[in-house]
Amino acid sequence: MMPARPTALVTGAGRRLGQAIAVALGARGMHVVVHYHASDAGARATAQAIDDAGGSASLVQADLRDPAAIDPLLTRTLESTGTLDVLVNSAAEMVRTPVGEVTVAQWDALFGLNLRAPFFLAQAAAPHLRRVHGCIVNIADIAADETWPGFIPYSTTKAGLAHMTRALARALAPDVRVNAVAPGAVQLPDDFDDAMASRLAETTPLGRLGTPSDVVGAVLYLLDAGYVTGQVLAVDGGRLIRA
Template identity: 40%
Template sequence: MCYPSSSVLLPNKTALVTGGAHRVGKAIALELAQAGANLCIHYNASEKAAQETAAEIETLGVRAWALKADLSQPTEIEALFAGVSAACGSLDVLVNSASIMETGDARTLPLEAWNRSLAINLTAPFLCAQHAARLMGNGGVIINITDGSALRPWANYPAHSVSKAGLAQLTQVLAKALAPNIRVNAVSPGPVMKPPHWEESRWERVAQGTLLKRAGSGYDVARAVRFLIENDFITGETLVVDGGERWR
């Protein structure tokens, strides 16, 4: 039996990856570029890394632009998408990868830290989705990057956990609101990249806490993002890429 093709081909498409200058965001941007997409790389403070990532992407035979914006400021988000429109004309894929992790006890966490987490991790993806939808014309894909704190709150990360839980719910809300032309999904990574301030021994303990007894990589997340972009019969879902960490 022959089955009809059900995929989105990325060559000549345009994707915007927020936080795309380094770490998981960079891995996602490179994966989409290798699939043939042109890339808009968003950054805030990491201009040098963003320019280097854009240059690396262009060696793959596609185009890339590095665009700056402070995602805690709605006016800068608006300017970011004006830049995307000016550079590319339209947009096919948005990956909301930019994120911050404010730490602190829920009993004493400053309101400023709470507001900053919600602004960048939840409000910004919402506003980015609104702007992206206007540039997507007849169709597109939005991917949100959440994490395990959306289901099981992390100790000493109250604002982060709430923001990621909200982002997981926002994924479903947007999937309903933007259907049928725009699909919205999420990827929830587990231990894929060691936080810069962690010691190796702490990272190894976390990796051993997965069913697979090892850490993943940014590439694992990037492949999951590409899968959700290319399969056009999936929307409103969260794909967990954590080596079985949540089942321990």
Template identity: 40%
Template sequence: MASNTPVALITGAGKRVGAALARAFHQDGFNLVIHCLHSRAEADALAEELNQHRPDSARVLQADLNDLSQVATLAQQTLAQWHRLDLLINNASRFYPTPVGDIDQAAWHDLVGSNMMAPLLLSQALAPTLAEHKGSIINMVDVHARSPLKGHTLYCMAKAALEMMTKSLALELAPRVRVNAIAPGAILWPAQGENESGQQAVLAQVPLGRLGELDEISNTARFLTHHATYLTGQVIAVDGGRSLAPLQGA
């Protein structure tokens, strides 16, 4: 039997932006399905933290989003938790350079799989239950979906495809499911790190002159979910104005 409590699935929610989104929507009263791959320890710790605030309100599912069968299983297991879904946030993403000359099948499979294929197939699999509950989908794209980042052709291509997917699914799933996207700018430095001169070069391109905060992403997702009920097919750049000028560097 379906619960009356709204449920959100957030992919890549063990840490960083995904964990911030999980905490925000849990605070808003959602039950959380926390997806992870390599960050199982962090995801389990996050679920324990949330369950201490509200018992049995967060569960962890582990899946490789590059594996078609595991994507299908993730959708099935998500519905098995509370028998409903109100919000899907496609946040999981792989990011690393693929200079021309080094692009191979493994990189294609990894970057296209995590950034484009899995969001599409999860959205397709979960669309019926989202429609039943007049839910929504939020895709995490990137400012580099529109302005390319040198040396990252595959990543930029995949994020550009995810942006178009957002608009296309908004048409296909209307009127019962809204589909929007958030394009973060400089919110967190890449996990592999960025030297100080590189950081300063990026911040020099941000009109607001600072790194963004995690809650600026989660508050935008909350806006799209709770308040922007007449918005669909839109991409909101949360980038301090960086996309107003051509992007350079990382």
């Protein structure tokens, strides 16, 4: 078991935003449990970056679409450190699903990873977080408040995650704070070309796309904000306030 230090479990930490969040927590001297599914090389790179930043890391592989993976993931997390202070639900999948082409398998996979897994991870982690007055940060999306016809299942999962954040905050108060960060145009899907990215930047009030560090800053704020719970913080350059 690792020496006692604040411990965070970050899901989806082998790539993209999850990776950036995990490294930032490591830079704070935390022990970070780096969860990944298929991004083995990325997860190892995350762990190395955490070590380089002054933290420590352990790797845990799990397919969070499988409900049976939740309890073993928490067990392995606690075996590594003996405690859990922070849960960051970052693992998610965004798939273009036009109406008329959505399959039941796509629907179930998106809901399993993006919505069911964060809830059951929070439920399993809650007793451990209560002991240390820990916190949960969910990575939502402004898709919860916009209408994206090509991504209806994905957007619906994120709307559910936003609601779940507020409901869990009430259910777990006063011992555990629960908040979410809702990124806007940050780390676009792989099928977005340069022209699409430029249009997004031009239609964002702050005139640019977001960066992982923008989201990381919001996550760190929520970890430190001891009187904030039940909030979904949009980090979107102002997209939600467009006329």
